[in-house]
Amino acid sequence: MKRWVWILVIPVLISLAGAQVTSSLNSPQNPAQASAPRGSGHDADSSERMFFPHDMLWGWAQLDLAPPHNEIDPNLCSGDVAANGGLQDPCSLFARYMLSGILEVRPFGRGPLRRFMVYGAPTFLFGKTLPKTLYTWSPDAIGIEHSWGVGIYLNQGFEFRITQHFLFDRLGARDKSLGTADLGNNGPWGRYVTVGVRKTFGTRRW
Numbered sequence: 001m002k003r004w005v006w007i008l009v010i011p012v013l014i015s016l017a018g019a020q021v022t023s024s025l026n027s028p029q030n031p032a033q034a035s036a037p038r039g040s041g042h043d044a045d046s047s048e049r050m051f052f053p054h055d056m057l058w059g060w061a062q063l064d065l066a067p068p069h070n071e072i073d074p075n076l077c078s079g080d081v082a083a084n085g086g087l088q089d090p091c092s093l094f095a096r097y098m099l100s101g102i103l104e105v106r107p108f109g110r111g112p113l114r115r116f117m118v119y120g121a122p123t124f125l126f127g128k129t130l131p132k133t134l135y136t137w138s139p140d141a142i143g144i145e146h147s148w149g150v151g152i153y154l155n156q157g158f159e160f161r162i163t164q165h166f167l168f169d170r171l172g173a174r175d176k177s178l179g180t181a182d183l184g185n186n187g188p189w190g191r192y193v194t195v196g197v198r199k200t201f202g203t204r205r206w
Helices: 002-028 033-034
Strands: 058-066 097-105 118-126 143-155 158-165 192-199
Touching: none
Parallel strands: none
Antiparallel strands: 058 097, 097 118, 118 143, 143 158, 158 192
């Protein structure tokens, strides 16, 4: 059930982010906010709400198509299908389509907690392909590679972040062992936790 939560939540959050962008574009900015570089942040407006401010959400979503012979390999199946069943091998977890994104949520609008955020980065994979054997345009769901974490903005574009990355979650009929070519659910990165610092710089053109 938890795997389907991502599928339901992402479109809702993207819609909310779109509404937020429209609201931000229609609302006047003070001179300090208008001239501040993207990496430096800006001070809270005196009229900003303490909880769920107007600039609470930031993120992006991207849809990618991998052409034939260039499929995305999440490292769930062996690429040597000729030795593991050929055209009928059930381990066809090589993706044609990839839907990915990042969402950052800053729920506090004033005070020291304004610098705090939580974020998630899901990647959805779809397709049914066997390298050098079977190439289709099928949108069959493969699964989700995802991570989440917390961060604190420090100063001058520096952020302190803690990230938890999870094992790959398969979806639907592919959430089972798919024969001798199946490599398990470690995926490309496995499960890990990192502590790091991010530096942002420059001003985006649009």
